[in-house]
Amino acid sequence: MNEGHTVYVERLIIEKMYGRQMRQLHLSVGYEELKQTVRDLGECSPLTKLIPDLRNVHPDDGFSRIPYEKGSLLLYHLETLFGHGNWTENIKIVNKLNCLNANTYSD
Numbered sequence: 001m002n003e004g005h006t007v008y009v010e011r012l013i014i015e016k017m018y019g020r021q022m023r024q025l026h027l028s029v030g031y032e033e034l035k036q037t038v039r040d041l042g043e044c045s046p047l048t049k050l051i052p053d054l055r056n057v058h059p060d061d062g063f064s065r066i067p068y069e070k071g072s073l074l075l076y077h078l079e080t081l082f083g084h085g086n087w088t089e090n091i092k093i094v095n096k097l098n099c100l101n102a103n104t105y106s107d
Contacts, residue, residue: 004050004071011072012088027076034069041066050074 015023050070079087
């Protein structure tokens with residue numbers, strides 16, 4: 001999930017620097033990359049999960065854009081549900097409390 005947070009924050013910075021339309025462009029490109037990666041891996045592949053089980057998987061086979069884009073899109077979806085201002089304030093609090101980790105999202 002760290003990868004998703006990184007891409008999400010990166011796109012927030014892009015919005016701050018270049019405007020909302022540029023952020024939307026990056027979201028769209030990322031979504032298209034996600035869809036292509038899912039097609040390449042196969043829709044039923046366990047490697048398309050947000051947090052895949054990588055035991056017994058060669059590291060080269062397990063690396064993809066999936067955790068980056070799915071994580072970022074999940075956070076963006078939550079932002080749209082809660083509102084940008086509310087969401088960014090809440091995510092700051094959650095990060096300070098350090099109460100979210102990969103297990104939180106996989107449970």
